[in-house]
Amino acid sequence: MIRTTVLRALVLTTAFAAALTPVTCLGEKNSNRLPTKATKKLPPELLSLVRQKKMPIHSPILVRVFKEEAELEVWKQDTTGRFQILKTYPICRWSGDLGPKLQEGDRQTPEGFYRVTPELMNPHSNYYLAINIGYPNNFDKANNRDGSLLMIHGDCWSSGCYAMTDEQISEIYSLARDSFQGGRPSFQVQTYPFRLTPANLARHRNNPNLAFWKMLKIGNDHFEATHLEPKVDVCNRLYVFDAQRPPNSTKPLVFNPTDKCPAFVVNTKIARRALEKQRADELEYAQLLEDNVPAAPIYSELDGGMNKVFLARFSDRLTLSKRLGLDLAQGALVGELMSINISYAKRFENSYYRPGTKWAYVIMFDPSQEKKNYNELDERADYFYEAVTSSQGMVSTTRGIGQAYLGAYKDKNDRWFDGGKTYKLTVPPNPPAKQFWSITIYDTYNRTGIDNKTQNTDLSSRDEGLRKNPDGSVDLYVGPEAPAGYEKNWLQTNPGEAWFAYFRLYGPLEPHLSWSWKMPDFEDVTQTTGAK
Numbered sequence: 423m424i425r426t427t428v429l430r431a432l433v434l435t436t437a438f439a440a441a442l443t444p445v446t447c448l449g450e451k452n453s454n455r456l457p458t459k460a461t462k463k464l465p466p467e468l469l470s471l472v473r474q475k476k477m478p479i480h481s482p483i484l485v486r487v488f489k490e491e492a493e494l495e496v497w498k499q500d501t502t503g504r505f506q507i508l509k510t511y512p513i514c515r516w517s518g519d520l521g522p523k524l525q526e527g528d529r530q531t532p533e534g535f536y537r538v539t540p541e542l543m544n545p546h547s548n549y550y551l552a553i554n555i556g557y558p559n560n561f562d563k564a565n566n567r568d569g570s571l572l573m574i575h576g577d578c579w580s581s582g583c584y585a586m587t588d589e590q591i592s593e594i595y596s597l598a599r600d601s602f603q604g605g606r607p608s609f610q611v612q613t614y615p616f617r618l619t620p621a622n623l624a625r626h627r628n629n630p631n632l633a634f635w636k637m638l639k640i641g642n643d644h645f646e647a648t649h650l651e652p653k654v655d656v657c658n659r660l661y662v663f664d665a666q667r668p669p670n671s672t673k674p675l676v677f678n679p680t681d682k683c684p685a686f687v688v689n690t691k692i693a694r695r696a697l698e699k700q701r702a703d704e705l706e707y708a709q710l711l712e713d714n715v716p717a718a719p720i721y722s723e724l725d726g727g728m729n730k731v732f733l734a735r736f737s738d739r740l741t742l743s744k745r746l747g748l749d750l751a752q753g754a755l756v757g758e759l760m761s762i763n764i765s766y767a768k769r770f771e772n773s774y775y776r777p778g779t780k781w782a783y784v785i786m787f788d789p790s791q792e793k794k795n796y797n798e799l800d801e802r803a804d805y806f807y808e809a810v811t812s813s814q815g816m817v818s819t820t821r822g823i824g825q826a827y828l829g830a831y832k833d834k835n836d837r838w839f840d841g842g843k844t845y846k847l848t849v850p851p852n853p854p855a856k857q858f859w860s861i862t863i864y865d866t867y868n869r870t871g872i873d874n875k876t877q878n879t880d881l882s883s884r885d886e887g888l889r890k891n892p893d894g895s896v897d898l899y900v901g902p903e904a905p906a907g908y909e910k911n912w913l914q915t916n917p918g919e920a921w922f923a924y925f926r927l928y929g930p931l932e933p934h935l936s937w938s939w940k941m942p943d944f945e946d947v948t949q950t951t952g953a954k
Contacts, residue, residue, distance in 0.1 A: 460545030464596050468509065475508065476501045480604030483508075483597050484651055485538075485574070487584055489516055489531065490616035492729035494574070494584065496597055497649075504649040511594070512729030514578035514736065515585040519721060519759070520615040521631045523557065524867070526569045528755055529582050529725065532557040533634075535641055535654045535661065536611040540602050543595070550576030550588040551595040555611045560656040564679035565918075574611075578736055580726060584613075587732075610651050618642045620703045624710035625718045630766070630866055630920045633840040637661055637918050640696070643703075647695035657683035660917055664692050682875075720767075721759045761807035764800055766831045766866070766922065775828055780836070780943045784808070784827035784924060785817050808869050808922075819935060822856040826930035831922045834943035839866075842917035844901030845944040851894035854939045856929025858883045863900060863913050866920035874914040881913060900944070 464472065464479075472479060481499040488494075492513040497505040518530035532555065542554035552575035558567055573583040576591035586594065601609055615631070616622045618639040626632065641663045644652040655662045655677040665686040667675045675686060728736065768774070768782050775781040785805050791798045808829075818824025832838055833845060853859045860882035865872050871879035881888070881898060887910040890896050899905050900923070904912035915921055925941065933939035 456545050459551060459592060460595065460599070462592060462596055464600070465593065468593055471508065472498065475506055477506070477508065478604070480600050482604065482606045482651070483601045483609050484645075485594070485609065485611045487513070487574075487611065487613040488617050489520055489533075489614065489727060490622070492516065492727045494586070494590075494594070496594060498597070498601075505645075505651065506649065508597075509593075511586060511590045512731045513584055513727075514587050514590070514732050515580040515726065515728050517580040517582055517726035518755075519726070520626070520629065522567070522634060523562075523569050523572065523582065524567050528569075531580070531582055531584060531613070531726070532562070532569075532572050533613050533615055533638065534559060534561055535638075535652075536613065537608045538598065538611055539608045543598065544573075545595075547573075547575055548577075549573070549579070549585070549591075551591045552576070553591075553595065553598060555613070560679040561659070561661055564656060564659045578732070610654075612642070612645070614638060614642065620706035620710060621715075624707055624715050627711065628717050628767075628838065629720050630762075630838055632838065633842055633920060634918050637842075639703075640700075643696045643699050644692055647699045648692050650692070657681060658917070662686070664688050720763060758807075761803045764804045765807040768804065770801065770804070776937050776940065779941070780832050780834060781828045781830050781925070781941055784829040808864070818930070821931055821935065822929045824930070826927040826934055828925045828941065829922060830925070830944055832944075833946050835946065837946070839900075839915075839921050839923075839944070841872075841915035841919040841921055842902060843946055843948040844899060844903070844905070846947045847898045847900070847923075847944050848942055849896040849898065850939065850941065852933075852939070853883065853927065854931035854933040854935075855883070855927040856931055858928050860884075860926045860928070861898060861913075862924050862926075863915065863921050864924070866922055872913075872915060872919070872921055874916055876914045879913060881911065885910065899947075901948070 463469075469479075475498070477498045477500045482505075483499075484497040484505050486495040486497065494511045494513050496508045496511070498508045500506050516531045518528065521530065522533040523530035534557075536556040536559050538553055538556055542556055544552040544554065552573045554571065554573055557569055557572040562568075569582065574586065574591065574594065575583055576586055576588040578585050578587055598609060615635055616626070618635065623632070623635065623639075626635070629635075637660065641652045641654065641661060644650075644663050652663045653665065655665055656679040657677045659680060660683070662677065662683060665675065665677070666689055667673070668685050668687050671685070673684075675684060677684065773782050775783060791802050816825050816827060818826070830839075839845065847861070849859065849861075860880055862880045863872055864870060864879070883896075888896060889908060889911050897908065897911060899908050899912045900915060900921075901912070902915055902917050904914075923944070927934055
């Protein structure tokens with residue numbers, strides 16, 4: 423009965439899919455009969471491997487995808503109830519770069535935790551067979567990410583999908599189909615930028631997505647430590663793994679993707695094993711940072727990747743982002759990534775306020791944006807990626823007139839700001855501003871004020887209740903929670919989201935113009951404030 427129901431669901435899926443006009447990976451034909459390719463049995467070699475590993479033919483599966491390594495793993499539950507690796511497939515093609523998918527048309531392949539139901543299996547795809555991974559999920563929607571029809575499919579051609587060969591997707595599709603016939607209504611797909619090892623995270627430590635990847639690593643560690651499928655929920659726009667109702671609590675455990683997380687605990691057996699792994703990884707990661715291992719570039723200059731076993735066979739499908747003939751969507755993406763790099767990792771001569779500081783001049787050009795022999799295109803991209811207007815007053819060098827703008831993107835240890843951490847900034851006594859000073863925090867990706875629960879992204883010397891130190895200095899805190907007693911001196915960030923800051927002096931005075939007044943850098947005080 424269950425098997426009949428699953429097959430019926432696949433047929434119905436075909437009928438509904440035929441009414442769609444796909445724009446990305448899918449291409450359905452108007453048929454309500456399952457083609458032979460969708461009903462194939464497992465090949466004898468794979469069936470033998472399933473039996474050898476003591477995996478019931480209809481037991482659940484779990485799929486893991488790793489972009490940088492270009493590998494897709496299929497895990498299957500054995501007779502002990504735990505998942506074991508069944509087979510690793512080299513990925514023929516994936517598009518975009520490392521990092522999550524943010525919007526329709528960005529060519530990014532998704533990263534996160536997804537669920538596939540029978541309705542998401544497409545037996546009539548123009549890409550041989552296709553499995554819709556279910557993007558956007560609740561986490562993506564809560565973080566205003568959009569897109570559709572993101573697949574694992576055949577044909578080795580990708581525009582936001584994970585493309586396999588036809589032979590590979592035939593096996594993966596059959597394994598998924600058979601798992602549904604065992605009574606499970608869905609299976610989990612975990613998609614990662616790379617294998618989340620300490621070495622890989624250390625290599626990519628400068629990537630703005632690092633905080634997001636560390637959140638994914640929690641679920642990854644739960645699975646690797648136990649070989650049990652992690653239970654995934656979303657609250658406060660964050661992933662939560664293996665949450666349970668607290669002991670003695672009678673309230674049902676309800677998660678709302680955009681609301682504050684309810685009180686919960688993690689299964690002690692899972693938590694203990696995962697914590698052991700996490701502690702060992704953190705020690706190794708810290709040592710790698712101390713050894714200053716080489717950091718990977720933020721942008722790979724490749725449009726996606728391909729496992730090396732396919733390079734000779736499909737050499738024409740590995741596309742450099744700088745190659746002539748890029749479509750407009752990819753060109754726009756490359757332009758934005760260039761602007762991000764120019765803006766957040768400034769390399770202009772004298773772009774920093776003083777030697778050794780992380781505070782940079784926000785505006786590096788005359789408002790005319792013209793020199794005698796050239797236009798300041800890079801300088802223009804630097805500022806206008808972050809902001810929308812400029813004026814002579816914003817670069818004033820006249821005492822007491824106009825404004826001075828400083829921007830910070832990293833803490834004093836040269837690490838990108840992480841919305842899950844708490845930072846301290848001490849504004850020294852006697853700020854050189856004729857009128858007032860202010861600090862504002864912005865979302866790195868959309869360059870607007872952070873959308874936090876307080877709906878406040880700005881503090882200034884005009885604020886009533888601002889707590890001052892005896893010498894006149896002011897300690898400001900930026901993080902997800904306010905340190906006790908500093909609620910009026912605090913700006914809230916969102917875990918999993920990167921941010922940057924502008925510090926403005928209105929009517930800048932001589933100590934600023936002569937660099938004698940020195941603003942310190944942000945300091946990561948997550949462990950010392952008690953704030954989470």
